[in-house]
Amino acid sequence: MSQPSVHQLYQRLETVGKGAYGSVSKGKHIPTGNVVALKIINLDTPDDDVDDIQREVALLTQLRDAPNVTKYYGCYMDGPRVWIVMEFANGGSVLSLMKASKDGCIEEKYVSIIIREVLIGLAYLHKVPVIHRDMKAANVLVTTMGKVMICDFGVSALLTTMSSKRNTLTGTPYWMAPEVIEGVHAYDTKADIWSLGIMIYEMIKGVPPHSNLDKFAVMDLIPKAKPPRLAEVEASKDCRDFMSFCLKESPVERLPADELLKTKWIKNISKVPFSILRDLALRLQQSGPRASMAGPLDWELEADKCVCSVSFPCGGVRR
Numbered sequence: 001m002s003q004p005s006v007h008q009l010y011q012r013l014e015t016v017g018k019g020a021y022g023s024v025s026k027g028k029h030i031p032t033g034n035v036v037a038l039k040i041i042n043l044d045t046p047d048d049d050v051d052d053i054q055r056e057v058a059l060l061t062q063l064r065d066a067p068n069v070t071k072y073y074g075c076y077m078d079g080p081r082v083w084i085v086m087e088f089a090n091g092g093s094v095l096s097l098m099k100a101s102k103d104g105c106i107e108e109k110y111v112s113i114i115i116r117e118v119l120i121g122l123a124y125l126h127k128v129p130v131i132h133r134d135m136k137a138a139n140v141l142v143t144t145m146g147k148v149m150i151c152d153f154g155v156s157a158l159l160t161t162m163s164s165k166r167n168t169l170t171g172t173p174y175w176m177a178p179e180v181i182e183g184v185h186a187y188d189t190k191a192d193i194w195s196l197g198i199m200i201y202e203m204i205k206g207v208p209p210h211s212n213l214d215k216f217a218v219m220d221l222i223p224k225a226k227p228p229r230l231a232e233v234e235a236s237k238d239c240r241d242f243m244s245f246c247l248k249e250s251p252v253e254r255l256p257a258d259e260l261l262k263t264k265w266i267k268n269i270s271k272v273p274f275s276i277l278r279d280l281a282l283r284l285q286q287s288g289p290r291a292s293m294a295g296p297l298d299w300e301l302e303a304d305k306c307v308c309s310v311s312f313p314c315g316g317v318r319r
C-alpha cells in the first residue's frame with residue numbers, strides 16, 4: 001500500500017515566518033488534530049541531494065530527547081520541497097521579545113535565564129555531537145510559560161549540506177565565528193559558543209556587532225577584528241566575563257557549554273525558575289497579535305494550476 005502524502009497527513013494553516021530557504025507555518029496533523037510547525041524548504045537542487053537530506057534527517061531523529069530543543073516529528077519530500085514537521089511552540093522568538101521590549105533590548109536578569117536554558121540544550125547536543133551553525137535570538141523561542149527552546153537545530157546542518165554544492169555560507173555572518181567565515185574545514189561545536197556570546201551582545205544592545213555594515217563587509221571584518229565586548233555600564237562584570245569565555249579568537253580557548261553552566265554568572269541564577277520569562281512573553285502579547293500570513297504560498301498558487309506532485313517520507317519518523 002502506498003504511503004499517504006504529506007498533504008493527506010498535514011494541513012498548512014498559516015505562515016508565521018519566511019526566509020531565503022522557504023517558510024515556517026503553523027499546521028495540523030490531520031489524523032490527530034495536533035498542532036505542529038511545518039518548515040517547508042524549497043530545495044531547487046538536483047535529485048541526488050535527496051540522499052544528503054535523508055542523512056541529515058536521520059541525525060535529527062537522534063535529537064528527540066534533547067532538552068530545550070523543539071521536537072522533531074518527521075520529514076517528507078514533496079516535489080522540489082522538503083517538509084520538516086516539528087513541535088509548535090506557542091510564544092515567540094527571543095528576537096520578537098526584543099522588539100516588544102523598550103529600545104529593542106532585554107534586561108540582563110532575563111538574558112541570563114535565556115542563556116542558561118540554551119546552554120542546557122547545547123550541552124546535550126554538543127555531546128552528540130551536532131553543531132547548530134546559526135545560533136541567534138531569532139532561533140531561540142520562549143513559550144507563553146517561559147520555557148526556552150532552541151529551534152532549527154539540525155535543520156541548519158541540512159541547509160549547509162544543500163548549500164555546500166553552491167559554495168555558499170549558510171546563516172547570517174554577524175553571529176558567525178571567525179573560523180567559520182575563514183572556511184576552516186574542521187570547525188566544531190565551539191563555533192556555536194562564539195555565536196552564543198554574540199547573542200548576548202545582541203539581546204543587551206538590540207543588534208549584533210557591526211550591524212551597521214553589510215554582510216560582505218562583516219565577513220571581511222570578523223576574522224581580523226578583536227572579539228566584541230560590552231561596556232561596564234551595559235552589563236555586569238559576571239556577564240562580561242561570561243562573554244569573554246565565549247568570544248575567544250581561538251576556538252580551543254572557548255569554554256564548552258557544560259563548563260559555561262558552572263560560571264559565576266550562571267550559578268548566581270541557578271535557583272531562578274525559567275517561569276520568570278513569562279514576563280517577557282506577556283510583553284509580546286501586550287504589543288499586539290503576532291503578524292501571520294494566512295494567504296497561500298507561491299508554490300501553492302502554482303500547484304492550483306497543475307497536477308499535484310507526489311510526496312513521500314524522506315527518512316523521518318511518521319506520526
